[in-house]
Amino acid sequence: MLAFVIKRVIQSILVLFIMSLIVFSMINLVGDPVDMLVNPESLPEEIDRVRRDFGLDQPVHVQYWKFLTGAISGDLGNSFIFGRPALALIAERFPATLELATCALILAVSVGLPLGIYAGLNPDGWGARIIMGGSVLGISIPTFWLGLMMIIIFSVFLGWLPVSGRGDTANFLGIESSIFTLDGLRHLILPAINLSLFKISIVIRLTRAGVEEVMALDFIKFARARGLASQRIIRAHLLPNILIPIITVLAIEFGTLIAFATVTESVFAWPGVGKLVIDAIVNLDRPIVVAYLLFVVTLFLILNLIVDIIYAALDPRVRLQGDRQ
Amino acid sequence: MTKLLEIKNLNVSFSSRLGTIKAVHGVSITVQAGEVLGLVGESGAGKSTIGNAIINLIEPPGKITDGEVWFKDKNLRKLNENEMLNIRGQKIGMIFQDPQTSLNPVMTIGTQLLETINKTKKLFGKLAYHNAIELLQSVGIEQPEARMKAYPHQFSGGMRQRVVIALALAGDPDLIIADEPTTALDVSTQAQILDLIRALCIERRLGVIIVTHDMGVVANIADRVSVMYRGSIVETGDVKYILSTPHHPYTKSLLAAVPRGDVKIKRFTSIDYIEGGAHKQKRIAVAEHWLGEKLVDNKSKVAISITDLNKKFVLKKALFKQNRLYNQAVKDVSFSITTGETFGIVGESGSGKSTVARLVAGLLSIDKGSVKLFDKEIANVPKNRQVVAVQSELQMIFQDPFSSLNSKMSVEDIIAEPIRYYKTAGSEDKMKQIIGDLLDHVGLGKNAALKYPHEFSGGQRQRISIARALAARPKILICDEPTSSLDVSVQAHILNLLKDLQDELNLTILFISHDLPVIRQMCDRVAVMRHGSICEIAKTNDLFNAPNHSYSKHLLNIMPKIDLFA
Numbered sequence: 001m002l003a004f005v006i007k008r009v010i011q012s013i014l015v016l017f018i019m020s021l022i023v024f025s026m027i028n029l030v031g032d033p034v035d036m037l038v039n040p041e042s043l044p045e046e047i048d049r050v051r052r053d054f055g056l057d058q059p060v061h062v063q064y065w066k067f068l069t070g071a072i073s074g075d076l077g078n079s080f081i082f083g084r085p086a087l088a089l090i091a092e093r094f095p096a097t098l099e100l101a102t103c104a105l106i107l108a109v110s111v112g113l114p115l116g117i118y119a120g121l122n123p124d125g126w127g128a129r130i131i132m133g134g135s136v137l138g139i140s141i142p143t144f145w146l147g148l149m150m151i152i153i154f155s156v157f158l159g160w161l162p163v164s165g166r167g168d169t170a171n172f173l174g175i176e177s178s179i180f181t182l183d184g185l186r187h188l189i190l191p192a193i194n195l196s197l198f199k200i201s202i203v204i205r206l207t208r209a210g211v212e213e214v215m216a217l218d219f220i221k222f223a224r225a226r227g228l229a230s231q232r233i234i235r236a237h238l239l240p241n242i243l244i245p246i247i248t249v250l251a252i253e254f255g256t257l258i259a260f261a262t263v264t265e266s267v268f269a270w271p272g273v274g275k276l277v278i279d280a281i282v283n284l285d286r287p288i289v290v291a292y293l294l295f296v297v298t299l300f301l302i303l304n305l306i307v308d309i310i311y312a313a314l315d316p317r318v319r320l321q322g323d324r325q
Numbered sequence: 326m327t328k329l330l331e332i333k334n335l336n337v338s339f340s341s342r343l344g345t346i347k348a349v350h351g352v353s354i355t356v357q358a359g360e361v362l363g364l365v366g367e368s369g370a371g372k373s374t375i376g377n378a379i380i381n382l383i384e385p386p387g388k389i390t391d392g393e394v395w396f397k398d399k400n401l402r403k404l405n406e407n408e409m410l411n412i413r414g415q416k417i418g419m420i421f422q423d424p425q426t427s428l429n430p431v432m433t434i435g436t437q438l439l440e441t442i443n444k445t446k447k448l449f450g451k452l453a454y455h456n457a458i459e460l461l462q463s464v465g466i467e468q469p470e471a472r473m474k475a476y477p478h479q480f481s482g483g484m485r486q487r488v489v490i491a492l493a494l495a496g497d498p499d500l501i502i503a504d505e506p507t508t509a510l511d512v513s514t515q516a517q518i519l520d521l522i523r524a525l526c527i528e529r530r531l532g533v534i535i536v537t538h539d540m541g542v543v544a545n546i547a548d549r550v551s552v553m554y555r556g557s558i559v560e561t562g563d564v565k566y567i568l569s570t571p572h573h574p575y576t577k578s579l580l581a582a583v584p585r586g587d588v589k590i591k592r593f594t595s596i597d598y599i600e601g602g603a604h605k606q607k608r609i610a611v612a613e614h615w616l617g618e619k620l621v622d623n624k625s626k627v628a629i630s631i632t633d634l635n636k637k638f639v640l641k642k643a644l645f646k647q648n649r650l651y652n653q654a655v656k657d658v659s660f661s662i663t664t665g666e667t668f669g670i671v672g673e674s675g676s677g678k679s680t681v682a683r684l685v686a687g688l689l690s691i692d693k694g695s696v697k698l699f700d701k702e703i704a705n706v707p708k709n710r711q712v713v714a715v716q717s718e719l720q721m722i723f724q725d726p727f728s729s730l731n732s733k734m735s736v737e738d739i740i741a742e743p744i745r746y747y748k749t750a751g752s753e754d755k756m757k758q759i760i761g762d763l764l765d766h767v768g769l770g771k772n773a774a775l776k777y778p779h780e781f782s783g784g785q786r787q788r789i790s791i792a793r794a795l796a797a798r799p800k801i802l803i804c805d806e807p808t809s810s811l812d813v814s815v816q817a818h819i820l821n822l823l824k825d826l827q828d829e830l831n832l833t834i835l836f837i838s839h840d841l842p843v844i845r846q847m848c849d850r851v852a853v854m855r856h857g858s859i860c861e862i863a864k865t866n867d868l869f870n871a872p873n874h875s876y877s878k879h880l881l882n883i884m885p886k887i888d889l890f891a
Contacts, residue, residue, distance in 0.1 A: 217426060218421055218422075218423060218426035218427045219426060219427050219428055219429045219430075221382065221421070221427075222419065222421055222427040222428070222489070222492070223429070224382055224413065225380060225382060225413055225414065225418070225419035225421075225493075226413065226414040226418075226419075226441045226444070226445070226492060226493070226495070226496070227410050227411065227412070227413035227414025227415055227441075227444055227445055227496060228410075228414070228440065228441070228444055229410060229444070232440065232444070236429075236432070236436075236440065237429050237432070240429075240431050240432070241429070241430070241431060244431070314431065315430075315431055316430075316431060316476040316478070317430060317431075317476070317478050
């Protein structure tokens with residue numbers, strides 16, 4: 001187990017290094033950030049001064065070396081726009097995104113799993129058809145359009161919920177979050193639902209497929225032949241078996257929720273990392289983009305490691321040492 | 326004796342868009358306490374459906390349309406689902422075919438036992454735990470305390486089936502329905518499991534229904550037997566009586582199709598009742614045909630010669646050699662086969678017999694040793710034209726007819742592949758002609774060419790595999806358990822076909838099987854394999870009459886016998 005984790009950490013560092021190389025060289029091909037930073041009517045000397053100040057006059061490999069030596073000591077550079085460390089900016093915005101993603105994930109599981117199990121157990125009923133039809137809609141409707149419609153209906157016409165932004169936060173058990181205040185919750189409802197609809201649909205479809213597959217297996221039939229009640233069969237025999245693939249997929253989906261909540265955050269003006277990075281891309285704020293991409297890569301590496309460990313814990317047939325093959 | 330179970334006029338049908346299929350038709354059987362009833366028939370006969378119908382576990386769209394199921398004094402058909410829950414497990418236990426799949430893979434067997442005991446005996450905590458230990462002991466599992474914490478994949482097949490039996494017994498049932506309980510097991514394990522069921526039946530005065538396709542199993546364990554054919558019971562009676570003097574033509578042909586372990590006969594006889602008369606074979610005259618063009622009579626030549634063959638598989642990889650773990654699958658195997666001979670390799674699963682077949686066929690790389698086909702060395706030599714030419718004279722027929730044919734290719738394309746690859750037909754029209762002839766010859770008919778594999782049954786697919794092998798005009802045929810997934814009657818047809826082809830084409834056959842009676846009917850000489858080595862090589866008759874090696878004796882001893890024939 002320990003050997004497995006150590007091996008994975010070494011692999012992860014290698015992946016991060018390669019990723020930083022790609023990101024850094026690619027972003028140097030796009031535009032000139034100095035154009036964004038100075039008034040186009042400034043004197044050429046002024047423009048050159050700014051270029052020198054940010055080190056942009058150096059060759060790319062020198063810039064990269066500077067970045068790399070900084071990165072090893074935890075410094076991913078300062079934002080061109082805000083003049084503050086990029087990592088600090090991301091860390092500031094991260095709780096808001098994490099809060100949104102976690103709520104969406106909880107919604108996806110608590111709504112998707114029961115609906116999927118129901119649809120899998122009664123595959124020919126009307127309920128199942130409605131659920132499965134709904135899941136197709138959930139996958140195919142674009143998030144931004146749905147977000148706008150939700151704002152129009154619930155905020156503008158009905159006036160039940162606020163239009164955008166994040167509400168008041170409160171501190172509970174050392175966690176600063178908007179789910180602890182009524183105002184915060186009211187602000188959270190629409191974006192969380194908006195973000196979760198796609199994931200709910202995926203969970204429904206995965207669960208249904210799993211239920212249909214597992215229910216046809218012999219050990220379910222044998223469990224029934226042993227006289228176990230259907231409640232017990234669903235809880236103790238069906239659920240653990242279908243959860244294995246679902247958890248694997250969900251952990252990665254959680255990563256995409258955090259990394260790509262950008263659309264929802266933009267629609268609802270949610271002050272998360274997604275919005276920060278969109279602004280950074282528009283303004284060619286290179287350090288923030290690079291820091292954000294490396295942050296996302298790290299996130300996925302960690303999630304993957306967790307998935308592998310959970311997988312081995314859930315399925316006794318899987319051994320982590322076995323990955324050597 | 327008291328009647329434990331009585332089924333009166335049971336009817337089960339499956340409805341689909343294409344109409345209603347009557348899977349079980351007017352079946353009546355009785356089982357008494359302490360009695361084993363064998364329910365025998367071929368796949369699709371509806372025998373498993375009866376077992377499921379008794380405990381009302383028929384999967385939709387199946388439905389019981391008529392009939393009564395009396396268990397002791399209760400009509401089970403009148404009970405609702407809640408009342409049935411107290412019958413299943415507590416009064417009637419079930420054992421399924423494949424112990425690999427009948428246990429929940431992510432739950433310890435202890436938990437599975439305890440949940441059953443909680444439900445059926447209403448015992449909890451310590452009492453339930455001790456009961457579980459006792460159950461495991463009673464089915465012959467050693468160190469039950471430690472095994473309680475183990476997961477199903479940590480058991481061998483036979484041990485797993487013992488666990489399944491323990492689970493079926495957990496509620497102290499009066500009746501056990503065993504659905505093909507030994508089909509997925511080795512011969513020696515099968516003998517142990519059958520002994521266990523028999524012993525439990527006597528000890529606990531259980532009624533047992535044993536559903537099987539295997540006449541040998543019935544002869545070994547059952548007191549009475551019911552023979553099923555297409556959803557109906559055609560004959561019921563005392564096992565000795567039915568097996569020695571069958572009355573119904575189906576029973577007769579079924580018994581004729583069972584390979585006999587006691588004496589070799591030339592061909593399987595009178596088995597036409599089974600395939601519904603649709604079996605008309607238009608054979609071609611091989612001597613004048615394309616198929617026989619390369620035919621030369623070289624009777625005494627050595628076809629395959631193997632010396633000191635070795636193969637090991639890596640179980641655990643490691644950077645350093647001494648940390649690696651290997652499984653020596655084949656160890657110092659030597660034998661030679663003369664042209665036109667059928668050479669059998671027999672052994673239990675894991676004995677390395679299939680690995681030998683694959684090594685000879687060139688499907689696996691050879692670690693050490695020599696394999697010569699017609700005096701041409703093929704082990705670890707660069708692939709030049711001569712090696713490919715000699716290898717094209719060797720073809721293989723695999724065990725599973727479902728996965729050995731590409732489901733996306735038409736039968737014509739499947740058979741055409743070796744002809745196209747070796748460019749042996751001249752023109753495309755000629756090739757189509759040849760394919761038609763081949764299909765006629767293996768008994769499928771020309772029209773099969775345009776169909777796809779899924780349109781055929783297991784036996785028919787095996788015929789396609791044979792036609793594909795013939796299309797390469799082989800001199801050597803390797804058959805790796807070619808009939809072990811087929812019904813006996815279909816097996817008899819396929820084995821007859823192989824015998825005919827061998828006579829016509831002077832084929833050399835390497836025949837791999839775990840089934841001793843089949844080996845006896847097919848082979849001239851036999852090698853007995855165990856743990857990767859050959860125990861003895863002998864003429865088939867000598868081996869069966871006077872085995873030399875102790876393991877051969879053991880295998881022959883546990884071979885299910887139907888000695889009531891004569």
